[in-house]
Amino acid sequence: MKLIFEKSCGGHRLDLLPPCDVPVKSYPDELLRKKTLLLPELSENEISRHYTKLAGRTFGVNDGCYPLGSCTMKYNPKVNETAAALPGFTKIHPLQPESSVQGCLHALKLAETLLCEITGMDRMTFQPAAGAHGEFTGLLLIKAYHEHRGDFGRRKIIVPDSAHGTNPASASMAGFTVVSIPSGPDGCVDLTALKEAVGEDTAGLMLTNPNTVGLFDKNILEITKIVHEAGGLNYYDGANLNAVVGIVRPGDMGFDVVHLNLHKTFSTPHGGGGPGSGPVGCKALLAEFLPGPTVEGDGPYRLETPEHSIGKVKAFYGNFLVVIRALAYILTLGREGIPDAARYAVLHANYMKAELSRDYDMACPGLCMHEFVMCLEELKKQTGVSALDIAKGLLDDGIHPPTMYFPLIVPEALMVEPTETESKETMDEVIRVFRKLKERAVREPEAMHELPLTAAVRRLDEVTAARHPKLKYEAETE
Amino acid sequence: MGSYIATSVQEREEMLASVGVGSLDELFADIPSEVRKKGKWDLPPGRSEMEVLAYMERLASQNQVFRSVFRGAGAYDHYIPQIVKSVVSKEEFLTTYTPYQAEVSQGVLQSIFEYQTMICRLTGMDASNASVYDGASAAAEAAAMCRDRKRNQVLVSATAHPDTIRTIRTYCFGNGMEFLLVPEKDGMTDIEFAAAYSNAQTACLYVQQPNYYGLIEDAGTLGAAVHQAGGKYIMGINPIAAAILKTPRECGADIAVGDGQPLGMPLGYGGPYLGFMACTADLTRKLPGRIAGETVDAKGRRGYVLTLQAREQHIRREKASSNICSNQALCAMTMAVYMAAMGAEGMAQAASLCASKAAYLRNGLKEAGFLPVYGSRPFFHEFVTTSPIPAGEVEKQLEKVGILGGLPLAEDRILWCCTEKNSREDMDELTGLLKKMTERGGGL
Numbered sequence: 001m002k003l004i005f006e007k008s009c010g011g012h013r014l015d016l017l018p019p020c021d022v023p024v025k026s027y028p029d030e031l032l033r034k035k036t037l038l039l040p041e042l043s044e045n046e047i048s049r050h051y052t053k054l055a056g057r058t059f060g061v062n063d064g065c066y067p068l069g070s071c072t073m074k075y076n077p078k079v080n081e082t083a084a085a086l087p088g089f090t091k092i093h094p095l096q097p098e099s100s101v102q103g104c105l106h107a108l109k110l111a112e113t114l115l116c117e118i119t120g121m122d123r124m125t126f127q128p129a130a131g132a133h134g135e136f137t138g139l140l141l142i143k144a145y146h147e148h149r150g151d152f153g154r155r156k157i158i159v160p161d162s163a164h165g166t167n168p169a170s171a172s173m174a175g176f177t178v179v180s181i182p183s184g185p186d187g188c189v190d191l192t193a194l195k196e197a198v199g200e201d202t203a204g205l206m207l208t209n210p211n212t213v214g215l216f217d218k219n220i221l222e223i224t225k226i227v228h229e230a231g232g233l234n235y236y237d238g239a240n241l242n243a244v245v246g247i248v249r250p251g252d253m254g255f256d257v258v259h260l261n262l263h264k265t266f267s268t269p270h271g272g273g274g275p276g277s278g279p280v281g282c283k284a285l286l287a288e289f290l291p292g293p294t295v296e297g298d299g300p301y302r303l304e305t306p307e308h309s310i311g312k313v314k315a316f317y318g319n320f321l322v323v324i325r326a327l328a329y330i331l332t333l334g335r336e337g338i339p340d341a342a343r344y345a346v347l348h349a350n351y352m353k354a355e356l357s358r359d360y361d362m363a364c365p366g367l368c369m370h371e372f373v374m375c376l377e378e379l380k381k382q383t384g385v386s387a388l389d390i391a392k393g394l395l396d397d398g399i400h401p402p403t404m405y406f407p408l409i410v411p412e413a414l415m416v417e418p419t420e421t422e423s424k425e426t427m428d429e430v431i432r433v434f435r436k437l438k439e440r441a442v443r444e445p446e447a448m449h450e451l452p453l454t455a456a457v458r459r460l461d462e463v464t465a466a467r468h469p470k471l472k473y474e475a476e477t478e
Numbered sequence: 479m480g481s482y483i484a485t486s487v488q489e490r491e492e493m494l495a496s497v498g499v500g501s502l503d504e505l506f507a508d509i510p511s512e513v514r515k516k517g518k519w520d521l522p523p524g525r526s527e528m529e530v531l532a533y534m535e536r537l538a539s540q541n542q543v544f545r546s547v548f549r550g551a552g553a554y555d556h557y558i559p560q561i562v563k564s565v566v567s568k569e570e571f572l573t574t575y576t577p578y579q580a581e582v583s584q585g586v587l588q589s590i591f592e593y594q595t596m597i598c599r600l601t602g603m604d605a606s607n608a609s610v611y612d613g614a615s616a617a618a619e620a621a622a623m624c625r626d627r628k629r630n631q632v633l634v635s636a637t638a639h640p641d642t643i644r645t646i647r648t649y650c651f652g653n654g655m656e657f658l659l660v661p662e663k664d665g666m667t668d669i670e671f672a673a674a675y676s677n678a679q680t681a682c683l684y685v686q687q688p689n690y691y692g693l694i695e696d697a698g699t700l701g702a703a704v705h706q707a708g709g710k711y712i713m714g715i716n717p718i719a720a721a722i723l724k725t726p727r728e729c730g731a732d733i734a735v736g737d738g739q740p741l742g743m744p745l746g747y748g749g750p751y752l753g754f755m756a757c758t759a760d761l762t763r764k765l766p767g768r769i770a771g772e773t774v775d776a777k778g779r780r781g782y783v784l785t786l787q788a789r790e791q792h793i794r795r796e797k798a799s800s801n802i803c804s805n806q807a808l809c810a811m812t813m814a815v816y817m818a819a820m821g822a823e824g825m826a827q828a829a830s831l832c833a834s835k836a837a838y839l840r841n842g843l844k845e846a847g848f849l850p851v852y853g854s855r856p857f858f859h860e861f862v863t864t865s866p867i868p869a870g871e872v873e874k875q876l877e878k879v880g881i882l883g884g885l886p887l888a889e890d891r892i893l894w895c896c897t898e899k900n901s902r903e904d905m906d907e908l909t910g911l912l913k914k915m916t917e918r919g920g921g922l
Contacts, residue, residue, distance in 0.1 A: 004592050004818055014819050016559050017827055021902040022838035024830060031694060031856060033725050037822040038599050044561050047818050051565040051589075058585030060573035068575055075482050076573050079527050088538025094553050094748030095885055096542070097873060103540030104747045117520050129611035129750070130804035132791070140652055169791035169801035173622075174652040178796040216508040246519065248509050263804065267482070271808030272586040273576035273608065273768060275750035278804075291648070311648035315552055315614040315641035315737070316748025328534055332480035334524025343502040344483045344490075350505060351493040367497070367505060395581055404578075406792075423484040424493060450776075455581035458776040465773035465785040469762065471605045472595040 001057070004050050005473050008040040014047075038475075057456045058272070059400055065426050067352075069371045069403035069415025070164065070212065072242045072264035074345075079332065080267065080325035089324055094316040098302055104320065105301035111279075111327045112295065118330075118338065119238075119258050120251020121281030126318035127291045131239055133313060134259025134278030135170035135206070137291060140310045141257055141282055142204045142233045143174055144289040148308060154203035154232065158194070162187040162213060162407045164239060167206045176203055183409055186364045187213030189223050198230035208237035209253065210244065210369035212407040212415070214349065224254025233257065233286075241265045242419070243346055243370035246339030257282040266326035277322035293317070344420035345370040348427060352418055355431045359438045363410040371417035373410050374402075380412050385441035385448045387412040392459065393437040395452035399430055479524020541747075544882035546904045548839070550860050550895025551690070551885045552613075552639045553748065554740040556718070556828065557899055559819045562742040566812050576768065576804070580783045587782035590770040590807070593814040600720050600817070601734035602727030603756035608768035609810040610802060613737025614642040616753030617684055617714050618649035619800055620733045623757070623764040624682035624710040631656040631679045633704065635667040637689035638714060646684065655681065665691045665852040665862070669699055676707035682732075686714040687723070691893065692836070692860025693852055694723065701730030710761075717741050717754070717813075718832060719858045721825035726756075733757045742816035743809060752809035763789060766800030768807075831898035832859035835905065839896050842909035847916040851891065860895045862887065866916050875915060875922045881908060 042050070059066075066073035084090075092104055112124040128134035139157065146154045157171040162183040171178045181193040188211060205227045210216045217223065224234045236250035236258035242265045250258045262268050263276035270276070282290065291313050292305025333341060346369055353362065353372040363373035376387045391401035391414060403415040418427055441448055452458070485493070490502075499505060525533070547555040566572070570585065577583030577590075590608045597606035610616045621632045632655050634646050643659070650657040660672045660683070667685055676683065683704035688694050701711040713726040715736045720726075726734035739751035757765060763786060771785030791798040820828065836859040840850055848863035865872055869886030876883040884894035896905070915922060 001588070003588065003595075005595065013821055013823065014559065014561070016820060016824055017557060017831060017898050020831055020834055022834050022905075025834040025837045027722070027833075027856065031723060033602075033720075033723060034728055035602050035725055037721055037825065039596065039820070039822045039825065040818045041821050042818060044819070047561055047815065048564070050818075051568065051571075051815065054585035054589055055568045055570040056585065057583075057588070058570040058574050059579070059582035060570040062569040062573050066575070071575055073575060077482060079531055081567075081572075082531060083534040083538075086535060086538040087543055088535070088541045090744035090746050091543045092541050092747040093544075093547060093549055093555070093745045093882060095549060095551055096544075096882060097877060100542035100544075100877060101747065103537040106540060107537050114521060120515070129615070129806070130802070132801040132803045133611060133615070136652065136801060140648065143652070165790075165792040165795050165798070166801050166803050168796035169794070169798040172796040172798070173649075173801050175654045216506075218508055218510060221510065221513060244506075244509070246521075247506060248513050249515055252515055253513050261804075269572045269808075270575045270804075271806075272571055272574045272583075272589075272811070273807035274804040275611075275752075275806045275809055276804040310651060312641055312644040313615065313648055314612045314645055314749075315639065315751075318748070319750040320747040321744075322750060324534070328530055331522065331525055331530045331533060332527065334479050335519050335521035337479045337481050337524040338521065340481065340483060343505070344485055346505045347485075347490065347493055347497070347502060350497045350499075354497045367499070367508070369508075391579075392581065395579065400575075400582065401579055421482045421484060424489040452581050456584045457581055457779055457781040460580050460775050460781045460783045461773045462783050462785065465771040465783050466788070469605075469769075469785060470772040471591075471762070471769055471785075472598045473591070 001053060003473050004040045007046060007050060008042055010041055012041045012043045012046065014044050064398045064400065065422055065430050066400040067402050067416045067418045068400060069417040070239055072417060072419055074267055074419040075421035076267055076269040077329060080328045083328040084321040084324045089321060102300060105295050107324060107327055109295045109301055111323050114330050115260060115279060116281055118245060119281045120249030121258060122284040123287040123290060124279050124281040125290045125294060126279045126323050127313050128278035128280055129314055129319050130274060130276040131259055131261040131278045132166040132170055134280045135166055136173050137313050138235050138257040138259055138280045139170055139174035141286045141289045144308065144310050145286055146203055153201055156201045157203055158197050158205045160189055162211055162409050163206060164237060167237060186215050187211035187407060188215060188217045191219060191222065194223060194226055198226055198232060202230050202232035204233040204235055206235045206237060208240050210240050213364050213373050214368040214371040215364060216369055220253045239264060243342055245342045247342050257286055262322055262326040267329040268322050268325040275319045275322055277319045341420045348418040348420060348422060352416060352427055352431060356434055359435050363413065371415055374414040375410050376412035376414060379441060383441050383445040385445045387414050389448040389451060390437050393448060393451040394433060396454045397433045399433055480527060545880040547882045548894050548908065549882045549885050551893055552641060553745050554897055555745060555899055556740050556897050558742050558744065559816065561819050562812055562815045565815045566808055571808060571811060577784060584781060587770050589811050589814060591772065591782050593810045594770060596814055596817045597754050597756050600717060601756045602725030603734050604759040605762040606756040607765045608770060608807060609805045610753040610755055610767055611806060612751045612753045613714060613735060614645035616735035616755050617642050618646045619766045620712045620735050620755060621646055621682055621684060622649060622653055623733065623761060625655055629679055629681040629709065631658055631681055633658050633660050633672060633675060633680060633683040635660045635685045636662040637667050637691060638684060638686040639690050642714065665693050665855060667695055667700055669696065669703060672700055673703035676704045676709055680704060680707050680709035682710040682712050684712045684714065688716060688719055688858040691852060691862050692857040694856040694858060697729035705730060718829050722829045732761060738809060738813040742812040750806055750809055752806035752813065764799055767802040767805050828898050832896060835896035835900050836861060839894060839905045842905060843912065846909045846912040848912060859897065860893060862891055862893050865890050865892050867920055871920055
């Protein structure tokens, strides 16, 4: 379809702002831009239809099953949106006097209290805008903690090779050296490897539990103890919290610092890649290093910067309106609904795993937590049909593919996370389509490489896109 | 209690049977009992939708919505066209994930491609990413892009927004880059200092335009100073001002960043906003985060994909250009729809309204005894005045009558801001009130 620039017609416009009611100011020429600003010239109707057409070429959670592993694509409740659109939140300037923002501060304090109870932490900052941003923040807390004690030798962060890619990338941004340790085939930490890796240079360990193969690491207490005994701290990657939210707490597993993805576990929408929110909770020993300001007092509330704060990781207080959505969700579910979300997320994953195990190999047999990883290596060997082919095949039946080729320790991986908000009927349909694709892979493997057939476009040439990047529209006249 | 689970008891039993376990709790058998929380969870009982909404409304009502806002300092109260709200609340855009599956994400990918084009046109740069968290983190990410083996020092102008300065400093604490603050001189970046301290170790210089005090910096000269020493030049710009002011490219910038909030995002107590980032062609492969690119499908049709992914964390892990994964995609769409709705003419009109009103207010305030501090310098829509009465007192008195006054910078300094939303009538009211206050030496 046409780009918005190609639809642009000279002279079409909207009338949005009033005429100037004061003398018009002008600037000397040397301050003004020379290059003409070229933006589309369209009527409101034309813009509206353009985006409606784009929406029609976009697949959201509301369009169908979205079992994207590690991403927790659960339903995004409407009441959250209504709450976040209240003028008493949207029209509040971040630098208003404290007396005029008590509602915002109360909301942040309440969200902190509830999420600290859920994670077993003592304090929390909402400044990080996303999970990776939270990882970076949490690692800086660890760094500040060691340096504050005068221990400058702890430069290494241990990360299992099954970890999310953000973990090593965040450790690197925080100035640490990454020590990758092997995981077992079940994604669980190899205790011997961990014991060998820790030492006086260990700043900490980053871990997600359940791990990226979808299993709860039973040795968790021993793992966190090994790190603590070596003088390091334990960082919990909250990406997979939906499996155990309300069931077990990172703080009770021996973790000292944790980030949450409010856009995963706490139902806020993903928006095509953001905005999310990645609050960081920590045990009391790290609280003095948190980014400032934090909310203090219990009404009236005030903003204060912790004594040895690492500084700010973004302007103001974080993606506040996303926190409002998550708060509405937590209040709705409450103490019964929160663990129920985890229970049904886990039930649904196990149901799909059990059913699909009849036709597909699993990276790890048996029960799983909120997600499971299929291994299509054997299928590929026999038929030439890859995980990618099966994933693309799902698109023709209105199903979003699972996460592909992750975790890296599983060859030809498809990682499936149905979440608690999918119905059995929907999951049965997904299972049926998976089976159909398996049969077809055996019967006519060549045809599978062509899928999808019904989407807006067929498979796209990613190699050319990267080799000869075309990253913006250029009219022939430019 | 509220719930979004779509499974009946009967369906639950069917599924448990299929799995081969007797109860939901059995699914969690792998979790050792000694890890379980002892005692009850201190969480409130679940509530109905009606109760939750009423509660949230009560929280919102504990905030004061000002009828008239004269405060900016990094968050600006601009008019948001209705089409913007309508487009970005479409469920497809709201609920979709990062567009990894290009075949069913052409809509969102094309919108990112269009956004990138608009950012390039606004800044004059060659390549834009799909957004980062906000203007402050964009500045910090930009500084990290400029590092190489020999150049490890970041120069940051003291006239940048304090939160931007703090954020860059925090990122430097992380990645080990050396942070050096270039002092201000009469409200502007000290050019002589910047030139004197730019050397073979300098990775980059960061300057905000217009700066924190609303002044228009001599951006070209500053760029030349750091370039002379071989460092890169980063400009943080206001996107409304950018419609009329010299583009970062025309000022010699290698990277242009800024906060997109003024273009369609509500104040929202500080977020979500978005950071935009654009650079010259030679730096493209150092950009952090998602980038959409044009390509063709198997049938030769034009399409879009996330591209240059070899820079990113999910491929490169610890060697990635940044750890960023989630960005502010929906905010980027907001900004793009805003620019499409306003058009170049509307953007320039907004900029002109802001500048004209600020000039008008500054004159009015002068008459009320609030004198401009940097009188002769060109400024955009913010400016600093003296305050004949304690600045905190001015703020408090105005708060009482529903006006959010300028931001107190010190006991006798206030940073004011105007946008197209401030009518002449509102400004006359403000100056009238301040005149009265000055005459009485305080209260209203």
